[in-house]
Amino acid sequence: MNRSAIFIVISFVVYLLAQVMLFRQLVLFNTAFCFLYVAFVLMLPIETNNLALMLIAFVLGFLVDVFYDSLGLHAMSLVLIAYLRNYWLVTITPQGGYDAGEGPTLAANGLQWFLVYTLPLLFIHHFVLFFTEAGGFRVFWFTMSKVMSSLLFTLFVVLFLQYFSFDRRR
Amino acid sequence: MQRLLNFLYEYRAFFTFLLLEFLSAWMLVLNNDFQSTAYFNTANGLTANIIGFSQKASAYFSLGDVNTELSRENAQLKTALELQRQQSRNPFTSQDTVIRYEFTSAKVINSSVAQFKNFITINRGIDAGIEPGMAAISTFGAVGKVKAVSEHFAVLISILNIDEQVSSVLKRTGSIGTVQWDGTDPRTVNLLYIPRHVVPQAGDTVATSGYNAVFPDGVLIGIVKDVKLREEAPFYDIKVELAQDFTRLSYLKIVKSRLKQELDSLEVVTKGKEP
Structure with a gap:
């Protein structure tokens, strides 16, 4: 096992524990959730294999589900994101390609690219998650407000962490 | 055959994706109406302990609320007791009424109100005689019903659950x-x-x-x-x-209906005889 693999395993545990112990209890105005664990899948190295990505996502989603008493819900949304992630990364490759050995981070590719990368994927994740949980579109606008406020909250925390690690690296 | 295998291999990512999504959807459907000794929820010992750990920190901040709630409950119980004492002096009250319900007190270790399907985890399980299907009430009103139990914990479906x-x-x-x-x-x-x-x-x-x-x-x-x-x-x-x-749920009671089995079997027998 090389260093980066160990780092990935550790950050898996950290993301999971942060999600179930801290962010699970942190719901703002009864509508804004922070699903930080999605960022773990988004931040895995660019060259990660699609299959491995989906399997990791499934396990992570499943474990989150156990704590939310919502078996299958987070796993389903996260596997979808893991499936879409690599296709989306190819689509938005910057000019000159990605730097070898760099993750899809803000530090490596800049804020604009990072927003283009994370916003749509986070939106799809939250959209699928909340509308599946609501069991359809009966309370559409309320559910939509949950999607949007959670998107803002999650994005805020993700960006905060990106800048935090950005400073440390320099 | 070879071409089929080639085809499957070519699109292996897509098929894995379908398989995993199918598995998740299956769990989702199964979880919706499933009452049992389940492992993959917050009644699970390890999960409940991790939750209890983080709950301890946040419980500290709600001590004031819990206190108020408990003293209110205390007052209500005293009133009920007094009422009962007065009734027992009444010579016309029958003394041989069947005791229909038993109550077990439990502490809430996890609850949510912001999801569409909210659940409550309590610190009593099979060892306290709790079974799926029992009702949970607080001093102020109905709370929910037991969905799954483990040895020491149980998960309740809250009334704040769109399926309940x-x-x-x-x-x-x-x-x-x-x-x-x-x-x-x-x-x-x-x-x-x-x-x-x-x-x-x-x-x-x-x-x-x-x-x-x-x-x-x-x-x-x-x-x-x-x-x-x-x-x-x-x-x-x-x-x-x-x-x-429901945002201030701290203690509740699980209601064990002693006559539930009798009632259910009677209803089954009656329904069975209908033409």
Whole structure:
């Protein structure tokens, strides 16, 4: 096992524990959730294999589900994101390609690219998650407000962490 | 055959994706109406301990609320006790009434109100005689019913769960309806299926009907807040303000119905004889 693999395993545990112990209890105005664990899948190295990505996502989603008493819900949304992630990364490759050995981070590719990368994927994740949980579109606008406020909250925390690690690296 | 394998290999990512999504959807459906000794939820020992650990930190900040709640409960219990003492002096009260319900007190170690399907985890399980299907009530009103139990913990379906329906009665008129949450405001639920000829008013009491033997009859659910009747709708749209504030749930009681089995089997026998 090389260093980066160990780092990935550790950050898996950290993301999971942060999600179930801290962010699970942190719901703002009864509508804004922070699903930080999605960022773990988004931040895995660019060259990660699609299959491995989906399997990791499934396990992570499943474990989150156990704590939310919502078996299958987070796993389903996260596997979808893991499936879409690599296709989306190819689509938005910057000019000159990605730097070898760099993750899809803000530090490596800049804020604009990072927003283009994370916003749509986070939106799809939250959209699928909340509308599946609501069991359809009966309370559409309320559910939509949950999607949007959670998107803002999650994005805020993700960006905060990106800048935090950005400073440390320099 | 070779070409089929090639095809499968070519699109292996897509097929893995379908397989995993199918697996998740299957769990999702199974989880919706599943009552059992389940492992993959917050009743699981490890999960409950991790949750309990983080709960301890946040519980510290809500100590004040819990105190107020408990002293209110204390006051109510004293009133009930006094009432009972007065009744027992009454010579006309029968002494040989069957004790229909037993109560087990439990502490809430995890609860949520912001999801569409909210669950509550408590620190009592099989070892305290708790079984799936039992009702959970607090001093102020109905809370939910037991969904899954493990050795030391249990998960309850909260009334604030869009899948949960409680048979209930409008006390003043005696009409039977169903209480169900719409997933939006954690302070109010909807009372469904109250027909047009009834005249409900704001301020009416809504309690459990006791029709399905899960809840005892007459457990308070809430107070009618808002009554609307759309044109040509067969039923009223009634908003009920919950008696129990679910954001401050700390202790509750699990109701064990001693006659549930008898009632259920009697109903099964009766239904079986219908032509």
